[in-house]
Amino acid sequence: MLLFTLAARVGFGQEEYFKIEDKEKKTGVTRAEAAREIERPETGSGKFADKLRLGGSFGLRLGSYTNINLSPMAGVALTDNFVMGLGATYMYVRSSYYIPTSNDHFYGARAFARYNFLPMIHLHAEHEMMNVSFYNHGYGKYQFVDKEFPRRWIHSPMLGIGYTQPLEGKLVRGIHATLLYNFNYNNHINPSINYDPRFFNPSMSQRNISPYASPIVFRVTIL
Known part of the structure; x- marks a missing residue:
């Protein structure tokens, strides 16, 4: 169970990392700015x-x-x-x-x-x-x-x-x-x-x- 939890956390962390990296490439913003945008959803949604x-x-x-x-x-x-x-x-x-x-x-x-x-x-x-x-x-x-x-x-x-x-x-x-x-x-x-x-x-x-x-x-x- 512990191994499954750790694996899930690692997988989630990798998914967030790739989201940030993808946003950084598409928009040209810095990695820190991309991370803040991922953490805070857009107002309209x-x-x-x-x-x-x-x-x-x-x-x-x-x-x-x-x-x-x-x-x-x-x-x-x-x-x-x-x-x-x-x-x-x-x-x-x-x-x-x-x-x-x-x-x-x-x-x-x-x-x-x-x-x-x-x-x-x-x-x-x-x-x-x-x-x-x-x-x-x-x-x-x-x-x-x-x-x-x-x-x-x-x-x-x-x-x-x-x-x-x-x-x-x-x-x-x-x-x-x-x-x-x-x-x-x-x-x-x-x-x-x-x-x-x-x-x-x-x-x-x-x-x-x-x-x-x-x-x-x-x-x-x-x-």
Whole structure:
């Protein structure tokens, strides 16, 4: 029995050796790289646990407008280069634009897709929904009489390109630095403002209720 076990192990080891040698000849990769590829099956053919990606992003902006952003994310690798998933977002916001200074909590969710068309370059698309509060100026069509800081859901479709630094983790396969454009940013208008300059001419910071400072959004994500 012992001899049979040893023989089986030797046979298995030889089979793995020839697999590695064959992959090395066909692809031109080094023997060490070929061995790693043999040990780790391709994403498209593995179990669900092999396709799962976990991570998220963290953002921080300080000053007269403070924004602390925490966004956990989970995705599934449909192929080695294409990941789709969902995420949740929480923001603590502190603004000194108003007297007295306001503090609030924004929250929401996002659906995203990321495709690496080159090993270290990716395209990223997402749709984010965020529940935000805004200052009631009382100059517009909607007066929100009983609320100084009413709330509203806003939608942000975003598209961008970024750089991926690959990692060797099981659930985290890369660090992604992405530059996105928010196509709905200029529509996130405070509904309590009358835009007739004869009566009121608010600054951009008072006019736009988006939690982002501009339509350009930069993110660093691990996933």
